[in-house]
Amino acid sequence: MKLTTKSIDALPTAESKRYEVRDSHISGFMVRVSCVGKKVFYLNKRIDGRSRRIKLGEYPMMSLAEARQKAQGVLRDISLSEFDKDGTGSLERSVPTLQEVIEQFIELYAKPRNKDWKGTQSVLCKFSVLNSHPIDQINRRDVHEVLDRIVASGTPTRANRALAAIKKLMNWAVDRGYIDVSPIASMKPPTKEVPRERVLNDDEVCGCWNGAIEEGYPFTQFVHILTLLGQRRGEVAGMRWSELDLDKGLWTLPSSRAKNGTAHFVPLPKLALDILNSIPRFMNSDFVFTTTGTSPISGFGRLKRRLDEHVGLDAPDWRFHDLRRTMATGMAELRVAPHIIEAILNHKSGIVSGVAAVYNRHLYLDEKLEALELWANKIETMTSAIPSAKKQLAS
Structure with a gap:
């Protein structure tokens, strides 16, 4: 709006945060109104590539006409690169958006x-x-x-x-220093979260596994490895050949890719090794699961919707992360010790905590491999995984 003395007098006191009214007559010229009713003239201008807010004076001690005249003088000085050289003028950094x-x-x-x-x-x-x-x-x-x-x-x-x-x-x-106090410091979450407890039953695991076979590379192998190893979706999707030692049967997840920042060692059961050994190198890419060669696979939402038909359209909502919980639950049913399950999941807290978590650096590789083999055997029994996998790999 074009500022006038009448319009400035009519500006209401700010309710919570101060606000600004810009003048349409001079670019960058404005009046700021505070929550105590104080009105101050400013000029916003970019100087030497940086946005600056220049304080002109407080209304009504400085009239609108005087403020406009001063703003025009400042603009002239800026254009001639003379502003503030004599120590006059007050620069104030503009508040970022x-x-x-x-x-x-x-x-x-x-x-x-x-x-x-x-x-x-x-x-x-x-x-x-x-x-x-x-x-x-x-x-x-x-x-x-x-x-x-x-x-x-x-x-x-x-x-x-x-x-x-x-x-x-x-x-x-x-x-x-952009603001003095956070306006939402004590703001409560809008909804109460209930921890997920979803575990896929045997029929749902079977449906997910066999449904993935219809997908083809790389999604078939991705879903199968995700089911067998129980690691996080993003960690499996981003698996690199350089992280795998197929001769020793070991996947080393570096700390830079692990969610909790701790390097993780995952022994590979025989079925997982068979799947990984069957995957061709994509254009010499380091990514195991890729469609471009330059980035890991994505589109998990679309993949899940295709698998829904096999898992069961009438089944309760499931997510890929539930496969991780399903593996942990299945291992517990197979009498795998809780601390071994946590070691496989790469959890920092829980069964092993406190002093034990600090000093116990044993990798439990043998115990983890034994547990993962038990889980792979259960998957094989439920889904006839080995014949299905071999059929897929042969094709």
């Missing part, structure tokens, strides 16, 4: 610390409607409205993840 803070957060914080930084970036995209807002003008109500839309879409758990991500971002913004 949410989008700008997200970009910095991903580059400076998430990428160096989080292997799944792309997941964090994707979650923060849920707040894209607020991207143009200055970070210091985003309040609890804004965040609640975004979370409410996520819950209404039928994904309440994702709303919890979105809140956790934006909280971490806001805390980082406080640490960087």
Whole structure:
């Protein structure tokens, strides 16, 4: 709007966060209104490639006409590269927008610390409607409205993840000095989460295994290895040939790829070795499961929907991660010791914890291999896996 003395007098006090009204007459010229009713003239201008906010004066001690005149003088000085050379003028860095803070957060914080930084970036995209807002003008109500839309879409758990991500971002913004206090510091998750307990029964495991045979490389072998080894989906999908020692029957998952940051050693049962030995090298790629040669496989949602028909369309909702829980439960039924199951799953806490977790560095390779062979034998019995696998490999 074009600022006038009358319109400035009519501007209401900010309710929670200060706000700005920009002038249509002079580019970058504005008045900021605080929650105590103070009104200050500013000029936003890019100087030497960086956006700056220049304080002009407080209204009504400085009139609108005087502020405009000063703003025009500053713009002239900037254009002639003379601004602030004599020590006059007050530069104040402009408050970055949410989008700008997200970009910095991903580059400076998430990428160096989080292997799944792309997941964090994707979650923060849920707040894209607020991207143009200055970070210091985003309040609890804004965040609640975004979370409410996520819950209404039928994904309440994702709303919890979105809140956790934006909280971490806001805390980082406080640490960087962009805001003084996080507006959502004590905000509670929008929904209560119930830990998943889904375990596939024998018929469902059989359906998943045999359904995968129809997929062909690389999805057949991926689902079978995922079922046999019980490791995390992303870790299996990103498996490298350089991590495998097929002669010794060992998969070494480096700490850089393990979710908990701890190197993991997975002995390979005979059936898993047969499957891996059958896979051709794709264009000399290091990825075991790939369709491009340059990246691991993806499209797990579509793959799962195709397998749903075999697992059972009327079966309760299942996920690939449930295969991991199914293996752990099956091993317990086979009387495998709990600490061996945890070692196979690469869990840091639980049965082995405290001092024992610090000092017990035994890899349990023999015990893990024995347990994984037991589980592979059970899969073979349930699904006739060896004939089916051999038939698939021969074709």
